Amino acid sequence: VQDNDGEFLLIEAADFLPKWLNPENSDNRVFFYKGELHIIPLPETEGKEWEPPVSSPTISQALTFLSTRSEESLAAAPIRTALYKRISGYPEKIQTLFHRAHCYLPAGIVAVLKQRPSLVAAAVQAFYLRDPVDLRACRVFKTFPPDERVMTVVTFTKCLYAQLVQQNFVPDRRSGYTLPPPSDPQYKAHELGMKLAHGFEILCSKCKVSPDSKTSVLSGPLWERFLSSLKEKNYFKGEMEGSAKYKELLHKAEDYFQHSVTKPESSELSPGDEILTLLQTTTFDLKEFEKEAACLPPEDDDSWLEISPDELDQMLKETTNQSHTSSNEEEQKYDLEAVVESMKAFVSKVSSHEGAEMPWSSDEAHVTFDVDSFTNALDRILGGEDSEELDSDDLDEEEELESSDEDDEDLDVENQSQAQAQKVPNEDTGSLRSIMKEMDRELAHTNVGRSFTTQKKAVSSAKATMSQNAGHDSEAEDTELTPVDVDMNLVDNLLESYSAQAGLAGPASNILQSMGVHLPDNADRIGSNKEVEK
Numbered sequence: 001v002q003d004n005d006g007e008f009l010l011i012e013a014a015d016f017l018p019k020w021l022n023p024e025n026s027d028n029r030v031f032f033y034k035g036e037l038h039i040i041p042l043p044e045t046e047g048k049e050w051e052p053p054v055s056s057p058t059i060s061q062a063l064t065f066l067s068t069r070s071e072e073s074l075a076a077a078p079i080r081t082a083l084y085k086r087i088s089g090y091p092e093k094i095q096t097l098f099h100r101a102h103c104y105l106p107a108g109i110v111a112v113l114k115q116r117p118s119l120v121a122a123a124v125q126a127f128y129l130r131d132p133v134d135l136r137a138c139r140v141f142k143t144f145p146p147d148e149r150v151m152t153v154v155t156f157t158k159c160l161y162a163q164l165v166q167q168n169f170v171p172d173r174r175s176g177y178t179l180p181p182p183s184d185p186q187y188k189a190h191e192l193g194m195k196l197a198h199g200f201e202i203l204c205s206k207c208k209v210s211p212d213s214k215t216s217v218l219s220g221p222l223w224e225r226f227l228s229s230l231k232e233k234n235y236f237k238g239e240m241e242g243s244a245k246y247k248e249l250l251h252k253a254e255d256y257f258q259h260s261v262t263k264p265e266s267s268e269l270s271p272g273d274e275i276l277t278l279l280q281t282t283t284f285d286l287k288e289f290e291k292e293a294a295c296l297p298p299e300d301d302d303s304w305l306e307i308s309p310d311e312l313d314q315m316l317k318e319t320t321n322q323s324h325t326s327s328n329e330e331e332q333k334y335d336l337e338a339v340v341e342s343m344k345a346f347v348s349k350v351s352s353h354e355g356a357e358m359p360w361s362s363d364e365a366h367v368t369f370d371v372d373s374f375t376n377a378l379d380r381i382l383g384g385e386d387s388e389e390l391d392s393d394d395l396d397e398e399e400e401l402e403s404s405d406e407d408d409e410d411l412d413v414e415n416q417s418q419a420q421a422q423k424v425p426n427e428d429t430g431s432l433r434s435i436m437k438e439m440d441r442e443l444a445h446t447n448v449g450r451s452f453t454t455q456k457k458a459v460s461s462a463k464a465t466m467s468q469n470a471g472h473d474s475e476a477e478d479t480e481l482t483p484v485d486v487d488m489n490l491v492d493n494l495l496e497s498y499s500a501q502a503g504l505a506g507p508a509s510n511i512l513q514s515m516g517v518h519l520p521d522n523a524d525r526i527g528s529n530k531e532v533e534k
Helices: 008-012 059-073 077-087 092-097 107-115 119-128 132-136 158-165 187-205 213-217 221-232 244-261 271-281 286-293 309-321 336-348 371-382 385-391 395-407 413-444 461-468 472-480 486-500 507-514 522-533
Strands: 030-033 036-039 098-106 149-157
Touching (some): 030 059, 036 077, 098 107, 132 187, 149 158, 149 187, 158 187, 244 271, 486 507
8 A cells, every 4th residue: 555655554653663664665565464564574584485675575576475474574563553543444534534515617627527536636736836837827728718617516625625715816817717796605616616727727737738639649550550450340330430320439449549559658647638638538518517506415514624722722632642641641740850861862862864863762772882982992093192182071180190290300311202292282282271261251251151051050058158258350260160051051941942832843842752751831831940940
């Protein structure tokens, strides 16, 4: 089961899929077999006939595997649960997603929709995504002029109907499409028909089939051979050329030739090509359409388009309750330390070109990796002692070792030269530290420095009293160089971002929820800030 998005069933269970499964190798691997979801696995060993290849298997290979080893391809329980929750109620539920509305349409569109009702989707999308270039084709309607219009019932999906009815659009005066006053009972039908006609005209303006394509195709040598073959097989049953029966049989032969013989290589026609082909091969009676318009069934109520705030809240609660139990929702305690640790783990996670992976993934829970040890070992292998010395946090200890080496009078000349050589990077280190301190002092007096919460706020009152007895210069220096409270700033910025989302989706909630951390409602933000201060 697939569509233009590929194996769309896998999208519904994306959080539970195995690591090896990706869009590149998922073709012909996802099947419904005896009512259960199956995913053809990768081969354990290559070379066996019943083993599918590492890339996407063929249909015959997949069916052979399912018929012989279906127990090995049964999808995991979490995958099936997520999918079945999404598709429960179908196909019966499909009928609830339809909306039938009256539309005042050109007779040609009515005839096309009777043959292919699904083309309404392409027409709505063409109108919904229109641009100025598309509207040029609608200044003068060449395919669907407004001269012969009739009232009919069109079946939309609710999404398509909402896209069409919510668009504000005024037709070009040159198009010939005019609307009655808004107070007219048939105003909505006229407006919907006008919009839908624009969508069909836009589709036809982009097609490759010319209006005289039928004549050119039926005058070629291939058609002549096809017609001769029909005559040899007594297809016309002895009817005289020009008779009514002969013309009827000839029209059927032309339709068959148009659909089956001339386009074997282009099975996927564009919507515009398909519409023009249907117009050329379909005959309709305008009077018959007018008779049907006189006794149309009532259209569906579209009050579902209007949703009150209470209904919206109820819908959001129902969606939330699918993943969280309502009994624990109010009593849940939000651990801000877990928020901080989760964000730190996410930032320190090593990601690939395919994107970031969330650190709570159970598949990698048993893997441990010491980044510092790996970096130090790599520096030793590459001979990067100087860079390691510059990046070391234990600078005071290195300076003490350096001074002790310089004060040792028993060093020989060779050791003294080595000490001088080692003095250069240590001098660079000291210089770097002084530069960084000077930058910190400058930033401390700017808005950038004041925007960060420092650890000074967490110092006890006793320490604050002791610091008042110190000199003014040392106090100023301590104030300037007070370390930044990283955790406090992280939580504060997360809450600011979450508050700015105003209940909508955003970066803060998306990242934290993907790691299993759910922030409280925005109304609890004051309490969360108090918890941070505590």
